Amino acid sequence: MSIHVAGLTSSVAAANPDAGGSTLPPATIVVGLLGLGVFVLGAAWIGGPAGNPPVWQSLYIIGFFGYAAMLLALRNANTSAAAVLAAAIAVRLPLLLTPPDADCYRYLWEGRVQRLGMNPYAIAPDAPELARYRDRVWEQVQKKHYTAIYPPLAQAVFLVIAGVSYNVKAIQIGVTLIDFAVVMALLVTLRQLRRPAWYAAIYALSPITLTSYAQAGHIDVLMLLPLVLFAGFVQRRRNAAAAICLALTVLAKTVPVVLLIVLWRRSARAALLCGALIAAGYLPYASAGAGLVRTLFDFPQQDRFNSLFHVVTGGVPSELRMGLAVMILAGLIAWTLVGPGRAERSAITLLSAVLLLLPIVHFWYVTWVLPLVALRPAGLHKWLCLTLTMAIYWNAPQLQQAGVGWTLRTADVMVIWGPFLLVATLRRPVRRLCYAT
Numbered sequence: 001m002s003i004h005v006a007g008l009t010s011s012v013a014a015a016n017p018d019a020g021g022s023t024l025p026p027a028t029i030v031v032g033l034l035g036l037g038v039f040v041l042g043a044a045w046i047g048g049p050a051g052n053p054p055v056w057q058s059l060y061i062i063g064f065f066g067y068a069a070m071l072l073a074l075r076n077a078n079t080s081a082a083a084v085l086a087a088a089i090a091v092r093l094p095l096l097l098t099p100p101d102a103d104c105y106r107y108l109w110e111g112r113v114q115r116l117g118m119n120p121y122a123i124a125p126d127a128p129e130l131a132r133y134r135d136r137v138w139e140q141v142q143k144k145h146y147t148a149i150y151p152p153l154a155q156a157v158f159l160v161i162a163g164v165s166y167n168v169k170a171i172q173i174g175v176t177l178i179d180f181a182v183v184m185a186l187l188v189t190l191r192q193l194r195r196p197a198w199y200a201a202i203y204a205l206s207p208i209t210l211t212s213y214a215q216a217g218h219i220d221v222l223m224l225l226p227l228v229l230f231a232g233f234v235q236r237r238r239n240a241a242a243a244i245c246l247a248l249t250v251l252a253k254t255v256p257v258v259l260l261i262v263l264w265r266r267s268a269r270a271a272l273l274c275g276a277l278i279a280a281g282y283l284p285y286a287s288a289g290a291g292l293v294r295t296l297f298d299f300p301q302q303d304r305f306n307s308l309f310h311v312v313t314g315g316v317p318s319e320l321r322m323g324l325a326v327m328i329l330a331g332l333i334a335w336t337l338v339g340p341g342r343a344e345r346s347a348i349t350l351l352s353a354v355l356l357l358l359p360i361v362h363f364w365y366v367t368w369v370l371p372l373v374a375l376r377p378a379g380l381h382k383w384l385c386l387t388l389t390m391a392i393y394w395n396a397p398q399l400q401q402a403g404v405g406w407t408l409r410t411a412d413v414m415v416i417w418g419p420f421l422l423v424a425t426l427r428r429p430v431r432r433l434c435y436a437t
Contacts, residue, residue, distance in 0.1 A: 028072055028073045029069070029070070029073045031065070031069040032067070032068075032070030032072075032073055033066070033070075034066060035062050035063055035064075035065050035066015035070075036063055036066040036067060036070065036091050038059065038062050038063070038066070039059050039060065039062055039063025039091075039207060039210075040063070040091050040092075040094040040095055040210065042055075042059040042062075043056065043059055043094065043095055043098055043215060044094040044095065044097040044098055046059075047098055048095075048098035048099060048216075049211070049394055049397065050099065051098075053394045053395075053397045053398050053401075054398065056394055057391045057392075057394050060207055060211070060391045060394075061388070061391050063207040063210070064207050064387060064391070067205050067206055067207055067387075068384065070087070070201060070205055071198075071201060071202065071205070074198035074201050075196075075198055077198075079196070079197050079198040079201075080197060081187045081191070081197045081200070083197075084187060084197055084198065084200050084201050084204055085183065085184070085187070087201070087204065087205060088180060088183045088205065089180070091205060091214075092176055092179070092180065092210065092214040093214075095176075095210055095211075095214035095215040096172060096173065096176060096214060098215050099168075100168055100169070100171060100172040100216055100217035101216035102140055103142075103216075103217070103218060103219075104168040104171040104172060104216075104217045105137050105138075105140035105141050105142075105168055106141045106142065107154075107158045107161070107171050107217075107219055108137050108158065108161070108162055108166065108168055108170075108171055109125055109137050110150070110155060111155075111158035111159045111160075111161055111162025111163070112133070112137070112162050112166065113125075113130070114155065114158070114159045114162070115159065115162055115163060116133065119285055119287055119288050119291075120148035120155060121147050121148045121288035121291040121292050121294075122147065122287060122288035122289075122291045123147065124144060124145055124146060124147045125138060125144040125146075137168070143299075146295045146299060147288070147291050147294060147295050148295065149295040149296055149299060150219060150253075151250065151251045151253065151254055151281070151282075152251050152282055152284065152285055153248060153251035153252040153281065154219050154222055154251075154252055155285070157174070157219065157222060158219075161174050168217070171217050171219075172214075175213050175214075175217045175219065175221050175222075176213060176214045176217075178213075178221045178222055178225060179209070179213040179214060179221045179224075181225055182203065182221060182224045182225050182371060183200055183203065183204040185225055185228040185229055186199070186200040186203060186204070186228055186371060186374055186375065187200045189228055189231065189232035189375060190374075190375065192232055192236065193232065193235055193236075193375070199374050199377055200374055202370065202373060202374040202377055202380065203367075203374040204374075206367075206370060206387055207387065208363060208366050208367060208370070208390060209367055209370060211363065211364075212363065212364035212367050213364075213367075216364065218364045219252075220253055220364055220365070220367065220368065221367070222252040223249045223250075223252035223253035223255075223256060223368070224367065224368075226245040226246070226248035226249040226252065227245070227246075227249045227256060227371060227372070228371050228372075228375070229241075229245040230245035230246045230249060230259070231343075231344060231347060231372055231375055232375075233245060234262065234263065234266060234343045234344075234347075235344065237266065239266055239269070240270060240273065242263055242266070242270060243263060243267075243271065243273040243274040243277070244273075244277065246260065246263055247273075247274045247275075247277035247278050247281065250274075250278050251277075251278060251281040253368075255351070256351065256368075257278075258329070258333065258350045258351070258353075258354060259350060259351070260274060260275065261333050261336050261346075261350070262336060262343050262346050262347050262350070264337070265336065265337060265343070265346075266343065299360075303359070303360055304359050304360065305359075305360045305361065305362070305396075305406075305407065305408065306360070306361040306362070306393065306412075306413055306416065307358060307359045307360060307361055307413070308413060308414075308417040308421075309321075309325060309356060309357050309358070309359075310359055311410055311413050311414065325357040328353065328357060329350075329353055329354065329357060332349065332350060332353050333350070336350060344372065344375060345376070347372055348369055348372045348373065348376070348379065351368050352369055354368075355368065355369065356417075362393075363390045363393045366386055366387065366390060369383065370383065379424070381423050382420050382421075383420075385419040385422075385423050386416070386417075386419075386420040389415055389416045389417075389418075389419050389420065390416060392408070392412050392415050392416050393408070393416065395409075395412050
């Protein structure tokens, strides 16, 4: 956690329009460093969430308050990009000592399947044709009856990593490198948009970011790098570059396809180019036919987890619930097309809506929106709330150990999402209170 404390506590620069006009005491930085340090070093000591879920939750909460203190310190200091980068490296390295999430075994297995000349969208891990290739990685793959769900760019990364090193640690390291590239992209984009460098810390130092990528190794980070670049290009009206970046984003994770409407509003030609690039990206795997999207549609219908929409509409038949979710999202897309909203705000709104409407919401899904919030932190407070309350997520492994199964109780889901919705509803009073203090 080696950050230049003197630099972080320097007086506010006149060029920083978001600075508070005062210098926070060194104690604020000490609290921030200690909180994040205890979190990442403690996580390494216990072996991540799987090592001891209750202890992990306590460490995560400590890390959150350290993160919040660091944001206060950085906001009120003349923070340089170098300081943010140094902090980003320091908090990630200890987490590489923890074992990654079980999903990394699937990533590695699908990379190997491709190296064998097979199409992961057409053949599931439990297929008889793959029986002779089963190994220790295959044994750890979950839901072996599902074919690939991750889009082609993710599959290409799995292929490369499996070729370099057939080890889940290679996945974790590769994801962490991409994660750090996201931090650098944020800093570059913020500079181009003439916004403060400390904004990048909203993503770079968040405990939910650190847990999702440096610790767990989730591939969702792959979509965040082109997503940040897309947001910057859209703001500067570089439509062709934005189209390419959005295509890469969708080819890494399907969810951001809803942002096509944001691009369409800027340029219909750019949106069509983006659609063509996405289609081209699937061509190498086209032999799978319907298998390209089968798991994408089947998986959410089979499972429900941490879904606020599912809890609120619990008495509604599943088909009607799905139709209602589609109608809500369609309405927001239509409003984006004809409404007065800015591109950044529209992108955050659409991705937030998807997050709230999904039948399954894992903690790393919150990071889909976090880089966009880092570029435009007007609604930061509700995302800070959600980052904190997501500590409840790790009640699920404890319930599983108790024989209940991997699930969250209705009360848990409401504790996770309730404060987020409350702050979103009362955002102006909350913002006044936060800035008054």
